[in-house]
Amino acid sequence: AQSVSQHNHHVILSEAASLELGCNYSYGGTVNLFWYVQYPGQHLQLLLKYFSGDPLVKGIKGFEAEFIKSKFSFNLRKPSVQWSDTAEYFCAVNMKGNTPLVFGKGTRLSVIA
Amino acid sequence: ETGVTQTPRHLVMGMTNKKSLKCEQHLGHNAMYWYKQSAKKPLELMFVYSLEERVENNSVPSRFSPECPNSSHLFLHLHTLQPEDSALYLCASSQVGALAEAFFGQGTRLTVV
Numbered sequence: 530a531q532s533v534s535q536h537n538h539h540v541i542l543s544e545a546a547s548l549e550l551g552c553n554y555s556y557g558g559t560v561n562l563f564w565y566v567q568y569p570g571q572h573l574q575l576l577l578k579y580f581s582g583d584p585l586v587k588g589i590k591g592f593e594a595e596f597i598k599s600k601f602s603f604n605l606r607k608p609s610v611q612w613s614d615t616a617e618y619f620c621a622v623n624m625k626g627n628t629p630l631v632f633g634k635g636t637r638l639s640v641i642a
Numbered sequence: 643e644t645g646v647t648q649t650p651r652h653l654v655m656g657m658t659n660k661k662s663l664k665c666e667q668h669l670g671h672n673a674m675y676w677y678k679q680s681a682k683k684p685l686e687l688m689f690v691y692s693l694e695e696r697v698e699n700n701s702v703p704s705r706f707s708p709e710c711p712n713s714s715h716l717f718l719h720l721h722t723l724q725p726e727d728s729a730l731y732l733c734a735s736s737q738v739g740a741l742a743e744a745f746f747g748q749g750t751r752l753t754v755v
Contacts (some may be wrong), residue, residue: 533684538682563743565746571748572646572732572746572747572748572749573732573734573746574746575743575745578743619685621685629675629687629690629698629744630675630687630734630743630744631684631687632677632684632685633684634682634683634684635684635685
């Protein structure tokens with residue numbers, strides 16, 4: 530069965546620090562990869578996605594993620610975080626063919642001034 | 643507003659009650675999902691309906707009963723729940739066959755007392 534691992538449960542950063550959140554998945558086939566964000570009290574919303582092509586994907590709000598097939602990884606990055614990036618971040622995977630998304634446990638990011 | 647609306651937003655119910663959660667999507671999608679979000683656990687897929695037929699049921703207890711009367715509406719009927727069923731229940735929709743992500747509602751916060 531597919532699984533998604535997010536290495537950090539809670540990350541605390543100061544404003545302007547750089548961010549990298551890890552995500553690894555266990556599936557040998559062709560996959561679609563997603564990062565979702567959930568701001569406090571709000572719904573899950575898509576941050577970025579990878580289906581094919583350039584493994585470096587750029588999303589909203591200055592986020593990007595890099596798909597490294599050999600490492601089964603899809604890490605999320607942002608060069609300089611802001612207080613408003615405080616949220617929970619979820620990595621998700623599905624197989625080609627629009628199977629349901631499988632999510633990681635999430636990483637809570639707290640950005641302090 | 644995501645195009646996926648869930649009601650009620652909050653629900654408190656006793657263990658002997660029967661209640662239903664409702665989800666409606668206005669995106670023209672043909673697949674709908676119920677996920678359960680508990681503290682410190684991954685988002686758990688409960689049910690999938692694709693083209694109004696149930697295609698996946700991840701061994702969810704029978705006290706949860708889904709219903710999908712048409713492609714725009716999804717219900718989760720609840721009866722004789724346990725306190726450990728307290729969680730955020732999320733509905734999502736997507737378009738089968740397209741390279742599309744899932745769109746989520748804001749969830750129903752369920753507390754079983």
